Amino acid sequence: MELGETTLTIALLLSIYALAAHIIGIWKKKIELFDSARIAIIGIAVLTTIASIWLFNLFITRNFQYEYVALYSSLDLSMVYTISAFWAGADGSLLLWAWLISIYIAVIAARGKSYDNLIKHAMPIILVTLAYFFYMLLTVSRPFRMLDFMPVDGNGLNPLLQDPGMLFHPTTLFWGYAGVIIPFALMIAGIYLSDDTWIYRARRWALWAWLGLALGNMFGSYWAYTVLNWGGFWGWDPVENASFLPWLTLTAFYHSTMIQERKGGMKFWNILLMLFTWELTVYGTLLTRSGIIASVHTFGESVTAPYYINYMIVVFAATLALVAWKYNSIQSKKVFESFVSREGSFLYNNWIFMAATASVLWGTTYPLLSEAFRGYKVMVGPSFYNQVNVPLGIALLFLMAICPLIAWRKASISHLKRNFSKPLATALIAVFIAFALGIRDFYALVVAVAGTVLVLSTHFMDISRIVNKQKKLEDAGTLKNIARAFMNNRRTFGGYMCHIAILMIIVAAAGAVVYEQAQTFNMRVGGTYSVGNYDFKLTNIDQYARGNKDVQAAYFDVYKNGEKVLANAEARMYHYVKQESTNVKPMAYTVGFDDLYFSAQAITADSATVKLKVMPLMFLMWIGGFYVLILGILVCISTVVPIRQRAISDDINVNQNTKNIITENVYET
Amino acid sequence: MNRKQRNMFGIGIVVVLILFLAVQSFSNALSFYYEVDEFVQKADTLDGKIVNVNGTILKGSTVWVPEKALLTFTLADENASITVVSNQGMPGNYKEGIPAVVTGIFINGTFQANQVVTKCPSKYGGDLDHGEHNET
Numbered sequence: 048m049e050l051g052e053t054t055l056t057i058a059l060l061l062s063i064y065a066l067a068a069h070i071i072g073i074w075k076k077k078i079e080l081f082d083s084a085r086i087a088i089i090g091i092a093v094l095t096t097i098a099s100i101w102l103f104n105l106f107i108t109r110n111f112q113y114e115y116v117a118l119y120s121s122l123d124l125s126m127v128y129t130i131s132a133f134w135a136g137a138d139g140s141l142l143l144w145a146w147l148i149s150i151y152i153a154v155i156a157a158r159g160k161s162y163d164n165l166i167k168h169a170m171p172i173i174l175v176t177l178a179y180f181f182y183m184l185l186t187v188s189r190p191f192r193m194l195d196f197m198p199v200d201g202n203g204l205n206p207l208l209q210d211p212g213m214l215f216h217p218t219t220l221f222w223g224y225a226g227v228i229i230p231f232a233l234m235i236a237g238i239y240l241s242d243d244t245w246i247y248r249a250r251r252w253a254l255w256a257w258l259g260l261a262l263g264n265m266f267g268s269y270w271a272y273t274v275l276n277w278g279g280f281w282g283w284d285p286v287e288n289a290s291f292l293p294w295l296t297l298t299a300f301y302h303s304t305m306i307q308e309r310k311g312g313m314k315f316w317n318i319l320l321m322l323f324t325w326e327l328t329v330y331g332t333l334l335t336r337s338g339i340i341a342s343v344h345t346f347g348e349s350v351t352a353p354y355y356i357n358y359m360i361v362v363f364a365a366t367l368a369l370v371a372w373k374y375n376s377i378q379s380k381k382v383f384e385s386f387v388s389r390e391g392s393f394l395y396n397n398w399i400f401m402a403a404t405a406s407v408l409w410g411t412t413y414p415l416l417s418e419a420f421r422g423y424k425v426m427v428g429p430s431f432y433n434q435v436n437v438p439l440g441i442a443l444l445f446l447m448a449i450c451p452l453i454a455w456r457k458a459s460i461s462h463l464k465r466n467f468s469k470p471l472a473t474a475l476i477a478v479f480i481a482f483a484l485g486i487r488d489f490y491a492l493v494v495a496v497a498g499t500v501l502v503l504s505t506h507f508m509d510i511s512r513i514v515n516k517q518k519k520l521e522d523a524g525t526l527k528n529i530a531r532a533f534m535n536n537r538r539t540f541g542g543y544m545c546h547i548a549i550l551m552i553i554v555a556a557a558g559a560v561v562y563e564q565a566q567t568f569n570m571r572v573g574g575t576y577s578v579g580n581y582d583f584k585l586t587n588i589d590q591y592a593r594g595n596k597d598v599q600a601a602y603f604d605v606y607k608n609g610e611k612v613l614a615n616a617e618a619r620m621y622h623y624v625k626q627e628s629t630n631v632k633p634m635a636y637t638v639g640f641d642d643l644y645f646s647a648q649a650i651t652a653d654s655a656t657v658k659l660k661v662m663p664l665m666f667l668m669w670i671g672g673f674y675v676l677i678l679g680i681l682v683c684i685s686t687v688v689p690i691r692q693r694a695i696s697d698d699i700n701v702n703q704n705t706k707n708i709i710t711e712n713v714y715e716t
Numbered sequence: 717m718n719r720k721q722r723n724m725f726g727i728g729i730v731v732v733l734i735l736f737l738a739v740q741s742f743s744n745a746l747s748f749y750y751e752v753d754e755f756v757q758k759a760d761t762l763d764g765k766i767v768n769v770n771g772t773i774l775k776g777s778t779v780w781v782p783e784k785a786l787l788t789f790t791l792a793d794e795n796a797s798i799t800v801v802s803n804q805g806m807p808g809n810y811k812e813g814i815p816a817v818v819t820g821i822f823i824n825g826t827f828q829a830n831q832v833v834t835k836c837p838s839k840y841g842g843d844l845d846h847g848e849h850n851e852t
Contacts, residue, residue, distance in 0.1 A: 207808060275808065386723050406738060414749070424749035426768050426819075431745030435738050569784065620806070628811045648805020649782035656785035656805060 051101045051191035058094040058149070059181035061087045066174040073167060081167060085156040088170070091177070092153030095146045099133075102142065102190055106132055111198045115139060115190045121203035123595040123625055128209045134217045135208055137336040137351060138190035143218070144332070145180040147225035148173065151252075155229075165245060168236035173228055179358060187350045206596075206623045206630050212270030219266055220290055223259025224328050226252055227293060231325040234318060238369050241376035246304050246317065251684060253301055258680040260294040265672040272665075273635055280559070280668065283432040288411045289331035292404060296324040299400035306393050312382030315370070316397070322366050323404070329359050339415065385457035392450045399443050406435040441494055444553055447546050448501035451509035470504035494557045495664075502550050506543050513539065537682050544679030551671025558664030559642075565660040570601075572653050579661040581643065582606040586615075588650060597622040601647060601655040605638065612638050618645035618657045637666050747819070753795040759822050768819045769798065769827065773834075775812045791818060791827070800827045807832040 048056075065087040072080035102115075106129050111117040119132040119139075133139045152173055155166060184190065230249035237245025267287060272280045281287060300320040306313045333339060337352040370377065382390050410427040418424045452466040477500040478492055486492060510532075517532040533540050564579040575584045587602040599620045605613035619632040633646040644660035750758065752771040769791060777790035785805045789812075790797050800818050807816070811834065820829035 205809065402734070410742070410745075426747050426749050427742070428745040428747060431738075431742050434741035434745075438734075567785075626809075626811065628809050629806050630808045631806060646805075648785035649780075651782045654783055656782070658805070 049191055049193065051098050051105075052185060052189070054094045054098040054101070055181055055184050055191070058091045058098070059178055059185065061091050061094070062174050062178040062181060065091070066171050066178065069167060069171045069174070081162065084170075085159065085162065088149075088156040088174075089153045092149040095142075095149040098191075099142060099146045102133055102139065103130060106130060109201070111201050112193055112196075113190075114192045114194050117194065117198045117201040119201070119204055121201040121625055124201075124204055124209070125594050128204055128213065131208075131213045131217075132204050134221070135204055135213070136190075138184070138188045138192075140217065140221065140332070140336055141180060141184055141188050141351075142190050143221050144225055145177060145184065147221055148177055148180075148228060151225060151229060152177075165233065165236050165240065165242055165248060168239055169229075169232035169245075172232035172235050176228060176358075179354075183351065183354055187354060203595075203623075203625045206621065206626055206628055207275060210270060210274045212266055212274060216263060216266040216270055219259050220263030221259075223256045223261075223263055223293070224332070226256025226259055227297065227325050227328045230256070231321055234321045235366065235369065238318065238373050238377065241373060243307070243311075243314070246307050249321070250301075250304060253297060253304075254680060254684050257294070257297050257301060258677065258684075260290065260297060261676055261680075262673075264290055264294055265669075265676070268672070269669065273633060280556070280665070283407075283410070283429040285411045286335050288407050288432075289334040292407055292411075293324050293327040293331060295400050295404045295407070296320050296327060299397045299404075300324060302393055302396050302400075306382060306390060307379075310382040310390065311380040312390075314377045314379040316379075318366075318370060318377065320397075322363070326359055326363060327404075327408075329355055329362075333359075334411070387453070387458045387463070389450065389453050389455045389458075392446055392453055395446055396443070396450075399439050399446065403436055403439050406439075407432065440553055440556075441498070444494060444498040444502065444550065447550065448498065448505050450505075451543070452505045466508070467505075470501050470508065473504050474500040488561055490557050490561045495554050499550060499554055502546065506546060510540070510543065538686050541679045541682030541685075544675055544682060548671040548675035548679055551667040551675065555664045555666075555668035555671065558667075559662040562663045563660060565658060567648065567656065567658040570655050570657060576659065578659045579641075580607055581612075581638075581641075581661060583659055585655060585657075588653065588655060595623065595625060597624065599647075599650040601645075601650050601657060603645070605636075605643060607638075613643065616643065616645060618647040618650070618655065620647050620650050635665070640664060640666070642666065749817075752791055752793040752798060755822075756796040756798065762822060764821055764823075766819065766821055768817050770815065770817045771797075772815050773810075773812050778812055780806070787832070791816065798822075798827050799825070800829050800832070802829040802832050804830060804832070807834055809834045 065084040068080045068084035068087065071077065072084065105113050105116050106120055107126070109116070109120065109122060109129070115136060115138050116132075119135040120129050124132070134143045152170065155170075156162065229252040233245045233249045233252070237243065237248075264287075267290060268280045271282060271287070275282075297320075300317060303313045303317055303320060307317055333352060333355040337355065339352050383394065385391060410431055413427060414425050448470070449467075452470075454462050454466075474497045478497050481492060481496045486496070513536055514529050514532045517535070518528045521531075522528065523531065566576075566578050568576045570576060570585045572585050572588060575582050577583070582605070584604045584606065585601060586604050589600050589602065591598055591600075599622070601618045603613075603616045603618070604611055605616055613636055616636050617634050619634060621630045621632050622628075623630070631647055633644060635645075636643045640663055642660075642662040642665035644662055646658045646660070648656040648658060650656075747766050747768055749768040749770065752769055755767065755769045771791040771793045774790040774792045774797065779788040780786075785803060787802045787804075787806065787810075789800055791800050792798075800820075802818070802820075810816075810832070814834055816832055816834045818827060818829040819831040819833075820827055822828075
């Protein structure tokens, strides 16, 4: 038998064994069974790793007798994309997903001391899912399927996937997708055991998954910007939406868990959010990997779609049945005393995220429903998503500005005055200055200027309050005070860094959309063409071969106020010989605060048709979305390490609720 | 009305308003999606509305004028065909014989496309080159 399928078969058997061992172990209270089950779980990870390395090896050795290898790679494909062709198709993606899940649970199983009752009850959920994935990999979605002939060459990888984005976008997304199942399983175990501590246990894994999803979306966005020539960073394509949806619900979940941790409220709501997140994760895979999005008519042809749908239905029904059965134990405490309070701001946050989820889900799913039930197909344009989500984004921005300073329980008028008069005054002054400098646009004034200043000033005020508290306790000099305050309040600081990252993304998006200037020119070599403050001079046109493609390039020198700011900028078109297809390669260059974006439409020996764009502030999106966001999440995740001076920590559930601290430290996985 | 009712009433109005705007923008963003033969039957009734048409790019039909970035090709299915004109340059992954979705309006017998989307990136694959066919 073939190596890949053999290892997957053994992995399937091991996961069934581990599942049975857990169920019998819980039922008959046989502790020794869990030890063998944990070894089996580590074995699953080893076997899935062998299968994955084997698939990499098949690609590297270009073994086209394997159908999957032949479909997604070819002799002329460069090695790095040959390796990343692993996840170019549905079958390899499923293997990647299963591989990551198996590694995650092996990490949990290897750390024996935290393998407590909650984990014991959560693990069967993950094992069932994993066994189901292995079953699919062996029957309907087979990356190791062999052909009865040896193709001369493979079909090659889609030229659009031949980009560094291909290395990072699918992998980070599946890192998130795989991570989501762990908080979901902990939740199911928590409901079953009536154990509320699942929420603390789930937190770190939820953050880990959130980071993966956030990076996946950012890489996808960067890819769209630099490769796909969709003309921007986000096109509301169903495939993009599919990865955005679980991110939205998981973000809402992460906020509302704070209400449960601190106040014991929103329990049922958190369960729903976690359920939605996992369902939308599977739904995203269904949309992007089963071909269903092109047309529901392909549904009949798609072998895997029914498997994903059945799984989603079973998960949904089983969770709701469990919730109904245990409903008495998930009664929340009443937490909302006033609409103007910290609790209220969390609630609004959740409403905004749910509204965004609902609109994106509806827009993505409606074409499928329309075709299935009304018999005709429709498409939903980006204008719908923008018109709904831009106002939601602005509302979110202002909520973000309020949340650090608004009081818990009920904010009195005097409290509001005390906390918000300074930030509001600063924001007003900033708006006046901006207006005086000539900024007239509503979005720029309200979002970029007022919103930014408000968010920054309220966050700064809260941070200085925390630092002052530290100073009162033990004054060790300003720098040390800040460092200590940071160390003792990492969750708060990390969260605020994420807020700043989101602010940067919103401002960049607003700047790019409102102030984008674009024009298409029919150019001749030697001619100069102006967009905004920039003059673009077409200096040369060249053609050269590079790897498996021919490149046509138009070269530009760019001037601003007569001064050369960029030399030899390129607009490119790629012609892929094997696929006989021509692709535009958009090029973006950052000059000062602006991105100059070149997207060639045609290049001949002495002329070129090029769309030139000037997009301000785009660099903020990438700095915020990659560096600040990652750093913020890592700071949050680092609360793994026990916080030393708990007494003065402002982190939710540390300072306020000692009981929670204890449960957290005992039960963190 | 007590305070709580007043608050709920206010929130209710906001929700209804948002829903109304969402429904409005949704119906504006909706565009029909036809196969080529369906489109040909309905072309006269569309009245300049933006629609999407799905078909296959007919082999040998492409006329590409790089100086003007003007692309003309025939989009066809088994029963019908239309002429598509696009001045948006070469669409990504453009190739004859593959499926494409064009978005635009129908004027004077030609389809003026402002967007041409070829077969989806994540669904590559396709038929394999069998060894025995290699010599042909």
